[in-house]
Each structure stands twice: as structure tokens, then as C-alpha cells.
Amino acid sequence: MLSTLTLLSAVLKPVAEGEGGFEAPTINEFYPEVVAFGGTPLELNRIMLIRLLVTGLLILVFWLWSNRFRKSTQTGQFVPGRFQMFGEMSLNFVRKSIAHEQLGEKDGDRFLPLLTTIFFIVLGMNITGIIPGLNIAGTSVIGLPLILALAAYVTFIYAGVRKHGLRFFKNALFPAGVPAPFYILVTPIEFLSTFILRPVTLALRLMMNMIAGHLLLVLCFSATQYFFFNSEGIFKTFGVGTFTFGFVFTLFEMLVAFLQAYVFTLLTTVYIQLSLADEH
Amino acid sequence: MTPVIHEIMRTSAAANPLVPATADLVWSAVVFAILLVFFWFKVLPNFKKNIDARTEAIEGRLALAEKAQAEAAAKTANIEADQAASRQERAEIINAARAEAAQVSVEITEAARLNAERMIETAKKQIEADTQSAVIALRAEVGSLALELASSVVKNNLKEDKSASAIVDGFLADLEKEGK
Numbered sequence: 001m002l003s004t005l006t007l008l009s010a011v012l013k014p015v016a017e018g019e020g021g022f023e024a025p026t027i028n029e030f031y032p033e034v035v036a037f038g039g040t041p042l043e044l045n046r047i048m049l050i051r052l053l054v055t056g057l058l059i060l061v062f063w064l065w066s067n068r069f070r071k072s073t074q075t076g077q078f079v080p081g082r083f084q085m086f087g088e089m090s091l092n093f094v095r096k097s098i099a100h101e102q103l104g105e106k107d108g109d110r111f112l113p114l115l116t117t118i119f120f121i122v123l124g125m126n127i128t129g130i131i132p133g134l135n136i137a138g139t140s141v142i143g144l145p146l147i148l149a150l151a152a153y154v155t156f157i158y159a160g161v162r163k164h165g166l167r168f169f170k171n172a173l174f175p176a177g178v179p180a181p182f183y184i185l186v187t188p189i190e191f192l193s194t195f196i197l198r199p200v201t202l203a204l205r206l207m208m209n210m211i212a213g214h215l216l217l218v219l220c221f222s223a224t225q226y227f228f229f230n231s232e233g234i235f236k237t238f239g240v241g242t243f244t245f246g247f248v249f250t251l252f253e254m255l256v257a258f259l260q261a262y263v264f265t266l267l268t269t270v271y272i273q274l275s276l277a278d279e280h
Numbered sequence: 281m282t283p284v285i286h287e288i289m290r291t292s293a294a295a296n297p298l299v300p301a302t303a304d305l306v307w308s309a310v311v312f313a314i315l316l317v318f319f320w321f322k323v324l325p326n327f328k329k330n331i332d333a334r335t336e337a338i339e340g341r342l343a344l345a346e347k348a349q350a351e352a353a354a355k356t357a358n359i360e361a362d363q364a365a366s367r368q369e370r371a372e373i374i375n376a377a378r379a380e381a382a383q384v385s386v387e388i389t390e391a392a393r394l395n396a397e398r399m400i401e402t403a404k405k406q407i408e409a410d411t412q413s414a415v416i417a418l419r420a421e422v423g424s425l426a427l428e429l430a431s432s433v434v435k436n437n438l439k440e441d442k443s444a445s446a447i448v449d450g451f452l453a454d455l456e457k458e459g460k
Contacts, residue, residue, distance in 0.1 A: 031295050043303035055311045059318055066323045069330035078334040091327050109328075113320035121315055142297060143304030147312050204298075211297060 022226040025218035030141050030211065051138040054124040062087075062120075094119045094265060102269040103276070111272055114155055118148055119265040122206065126257035129214055130250050137257070140210035142203065149203035152268040156198075160275030168275065198271060202264060209260050213253045220246030422455060 036044040065087035072078060080088060094116045099108035125138030139145055160168035172194050173187050220242050227239030430448050 027295055027297055030297060037303075041302045041306050043301075044307075045303075048303065048307045051307055051311050055314060058315060062318065062323045066326045069326040073326070073330045073333045076333075076337065078337050088327075088331075091323070113316060113324055116324060117312070117316045117319045120319070121312065141300075141304050143300045143308035144311070146300055147305065147308040151312065151316075207297070 022230065023222065025215050025222065027211075029136070029214065029218060047136060047138060047141055050128050050134050050136065051125060051144065053134075054121075054128060054138055058120055058124050065091075090120075091116065098262075098265055098269050102266070102273045107272075107276060111155065111159070111269070114151060115265050115269060118152070118268060119261050121148065122264050123258060123261035126210060126260055127254070129210060129257065130217070130253045135217075136214055137210040139206055139260075140214055142207050145203040145206040148206075148264065149199040152202055152264075152271060153199040155268070156271040156275045159272045163276055198267075202267060206260050206264055209256055213249070213256055216249050217246060217253065220249060426451065426455065 030047070032046040034043050034045050035049065065084070068081075068084045068087065072080065072084065095108065095112060098119070099112050099115050102108070103111065121144070122139060125144060127137075128134040129137035129140065157168075160172070164171060173190050174183055175186065175190065178186055223242040224239045224246060227235055227237075227242060231238070429451070433447060
């Protein structure tokens with residue numbers, strides 16, 4: 001994949017510089033024009049609107065599911081229909097495959113609200129990257145990944161302190177079984193990896209995946225547009241290739257959207273699990 | 281991927297994707313808070329309640345089914361016992377009836393035999409009595425006939441006295457002989 005991309009950019013570069021028609025996507029893709037409340041902390045642009053839309057849709061879908069669950073409980077009609085079954089599958093994916101698997105039933109259910117929220121926010125915001133008309137992920141700007149990473153950070157520290165008190169920091173920074181002089185080396189590394197790199201990598205992994213995915217798609221499809229309509233002769237056929245790339249990457253982005261949601265949630269769970277564990 | 285991104289970032293304006301804008305953070309926090317509260321206090325409690333209730337219902341229904349099965353088994357056993365008992369009873373009744381029938385038949389036969397004997401006896405006595413009375417009646421009639429004959433003979437042959445008494449004697453002697 002890397003080599004094809006390098007190849008693609010190599011092919012596009014002279015074309016882009018030579019002719020006037022092709023514009024390579026830039027990082028400004030992620031800073032679209034402000035549409036409302038300009039200059040205030042509530043400044044709205046396209047990406048913020050997409051986030052609000054996704055929030056609305058998530059609330060709508062889960063509201064319907066939630067009502068269905070409540071109705072089922074009240075009427076004693078316990079055989080789920082297809083719609084309810086799908087809701088159960090979605091929620092049970094986080095509950096069983098992630099939370100219970102890593103934390104056990106008791107602690108898994110304790111931290112389930114955060115894990116469920118993270119999973120469905122990330123999944124919902126990621127998937128807009130390939131929804132026609134939206135075409136950009138709500139998680140492709142640092143704010144949301146950062147807030148989610150912060151929530152994960154606060155939660156795993158809370159989990160550790162709640163269970164072990166201040167010994168949590170001692171266990172984390174001064175791992176048992178290491179000869180005292182080595183702490184000069186080990187403690188800064190542990191501090192960096194546990195308290196700095198964990199949240200940073202959580203946020204950056206997600207955001208960079210979404211940025212890269214979006215730029216790739218824009219690159220592929222704007223190149224296709226350019227080859228088909230602005231180029232001459234043999235270059236037109238290049239458009240078929242770039243379109244195929246774009247199509248394949250769209251499918252790939254579906255996988256990435258799900259995978260990143262899974263990875264973010266799973267890592268949060270693992271960090272909580274490590275905080276709860278007796279020995280580090 | 282890096283060369284592409286690097287190339288893109290080199291050519292683009294100075295926007296740094298790692299530095300969050302205030303509005304970005306605000307909206308992200310709002311979205312996260314809303315959804316966290318929503319999942320925490322609305323979706324997950326309903327979901328958990330439903331799943332727990334279902335588990336309970338399934339367990340309850342399994343217990344009920346087991347109970348029903350046990351009851352059905354008990355009923356079947358009862359029915360079978362009843363059937364066996366009624367078969368037994370039927371056999372007993374039939375046997376009793378057979379014995380009674382045999383007894384009755386013997387009694388009837390005996391009674392009939394006795395009856396027949398009695399009737400034969402009665403008939404014999406009747407016949408004997410009839411014979412007796414017939415002999416008596418016949419004798420009386422024969423006597424009167426004889427007297428009649430005798431008187432007519434007496435009337436006709438009053439003159440020949442000797443021969444008349446001889447005829448009467450002879451007649452009576454013959455009659456006696458024939459009677460025996």
C-alpha cells in the first residue's frame with residue numbers, strides 16, 4: 001500500500017505542477033469554513049455539524065432500542081425481533097467481547113457506560129468519512145479524540161486510585177522486583193509510557209488514521225476527476241486506476257472505522273484492567 | 281503513508297492538526313458528555329434490565345416446564361395404576377360371574393330335576409287314583425247292569441224258577457273271572 005501511494009504521488013506531482021486543473025488535498029481540508037457563531041467558542045463548521053448530526057442519529061437509534069428493551073421488560077415479551085436483536089448484538093459486543101472479557105463481569109459492568117460511549121462515538125464519527133455527502137470523519141480533528149483520550153486517562157487513573165489508593169502511583173512508577181538503582185532509569189520510562197504516551201497515542205492513532213484515510217480518498221477521487229475531465233490522451237485511462245484505488249480504499253475505510261473504534265475501546269479497557277491489577 | 285502526508289503538510293497553510301481549536305474542544309466535550317449521560321442513565325440500564333429479566337424469565341419458565349413434566353409423569357403413573365386396578369377388578373367380576381353362573385346352572389338343573397321327579401310322582405299317584413276310581417265305578421256300573429239284566433231276566437222267566445237263578449250265578453262268576 002505504501003509503495004502504491006508513493007507511486008501515485010510521484011505520478012501526480014508533475015501533472016499537478018504542470019497543469020492548472022489538479023489541486024492536491026491539503027490539511028486545510030480539516031478546517032472548513034465557519035458556518036455559524038464565528039469567533040465564539042461555539043464556532044460551527046462542517047465537521048462540528050457532522051458531529052452534531054452523528055450525536056443526533058446515535059441518540060435516535062439508541063433511544064428506539066432503549067424503548068424496545070423497556071417495552072420488552074414491561075410486557076414480558078422476551079423473544080426479541082430483528083431490530084431488537086441487532087441492538088443487543090451491538091451493545092453486547094462492547095459488553096461481552098470487550099468489557100467482560102478484559103475486566104470480568106463486575107468491573108466490566110462498572111466501566112461499561114464509558115466504554116460503550118467511547119465505542120459508539122468513535123464508530124459513528126469514523127463512519128461519516130465514507131458517507132456520501134458528509135465525506136469526512138468527525139474524529140479527524142484533534143478535539144474529539146483528545147476528549148475521549150482524556151476520559152480514558154481520567155478513568156484508568158480513577159480506577160487505580162480507587163482500588164489501590166496512592167499505592168497505585170507507586171506500583172505504576174516503581175515496579176516491584178527491580179533493583180533500586182534501576183529506578184533511575186525505569187521510573188521516567190514508566191512515567192512517560194503510562195501517564196504521557198497512553199493518552200497521546202490513543203488520541204493520535206485515531207485522528208491520524210482518519211486524516212490519512214480522508215486524504216487518500218480525496219487524492220484518489222480528485223485525481224480521477226482530473227484524469228477523466230482535464231487530461232489528454234493516454235492520461236484519461238489513468239482515471240480508471242485511480243477510481244479503482246478510491247473504491248478499494250472506501251471499503252478499507254469501513255474496516256478502519258470499525259477497527260479504530262474497537263482498538264480505542266479495547267485499549268481503554270486494557271488500561272483500566274492494568275490499573276485494577278494487583279501487581280504491575 | 282508518511283511521504284504523502286508530509287508532502288501535503290509541506291504545501292499547505294500553517295494549520296497544525298495537533299493543536300485543538302477552542303470550538304473543537306467545546307463541541308467535542310458537549311457531544312461526549314451528552315452521549316455519556318445518555319448511555320449511562322438511559323440505554324444501558326434499560327438494556328441490563330431487559331437482559332436480566334429475560335434470564336430470569338427463561339430460568340422461571342424452565343422450572344415451570346420441569347414441574348409440569350413431573351406432574352404429567354405423576355398423572356401418567358396414576359392413570360396406569362388406575363388401569364391396572366380396573367383390569368384386576370374386571371377380571372374379578374368376570375370370574376365371580378362365571379362362578380355364579382355355574383352355580384346357578386347347577387341349581388336350576390337340580391331344581392328342574394326335582395320338579396320333574398315330583399311331577400312324575402304326582403302323575404303316577406293320579407294315575408293310580410284314577411285307576412282305582414275307575415275300577416270302583418266300573419264295578420258299580422257292572423253291578424247295576426247285572427241287576428238290570430237280572431231283573432229283566434227275572435221278569436221274563438219268573439215261571440221257570442230254577443233256571444233263572446242258575447243263569448244269575450253263572451253270569452256273576454264269569455264277570456268275576458273277567459275282572460281279575
